[in-house]
Amino acid sequence: MNKSDLFATMEAKIERARDLPANNEGVDLVFKPGERGSSTELGKNEGSASASARVRNVFGGAETFTANSSLGTTTKRAFRASLVTPLTSDLDKFAELAAR
Numbered sequence: 001m002n003k004s005d006l007f008a009t010m011e012a013k014i015e016r017a018r019d020l021p022a023n024n025e026g027v028d029l030v031f032k033p034g035e036r037g038s039s040t041e042l043g044k045n046e047g048s049a050s051a052s053a054r055v056r057n058v059f060g061g062a063e064t065f066t067a068n069s070s071l072g073t074t075t076k077r078a079f080r081a082s083l084v085t086p087l088t089s090d091l092d093k094f095a096e097l098a099a100r
Helices: none
Strands: 007-016 027-035 039-045 048-056 064-072 077-086 094-099
Touching: none
Parallel strands: none
Antiparallel strands: 007 027, 039 048, 048 064, 064 077, 077 094
16 A cells, blocks of 8 residues: 555554454454545746646556646746556556656
8 A cells, every 4th residue: 555655644453343254353454544635736936837736546546647837938838747557466567658
């Protein structure tokens, strides 16, 4: 769960089992994740403007979509967008599709 970068916090605790088939000695392991949110930033500096956005878990598979755009007097126009997605279920390998 930490490799996915989807959660800001993760709390785990052991509770007495709630299911009927469990005997008196059964336990449940309960995870309480604190989901990391998406972000958007806007800025204006010395005749230029910029905007950035990041959306996590776009399609429910630990993907991250990021977009940046800026325009101004020094940099006429710039844009970059990328989609990063895991290639394996153990989240050890990722692929990135980017456009500029």
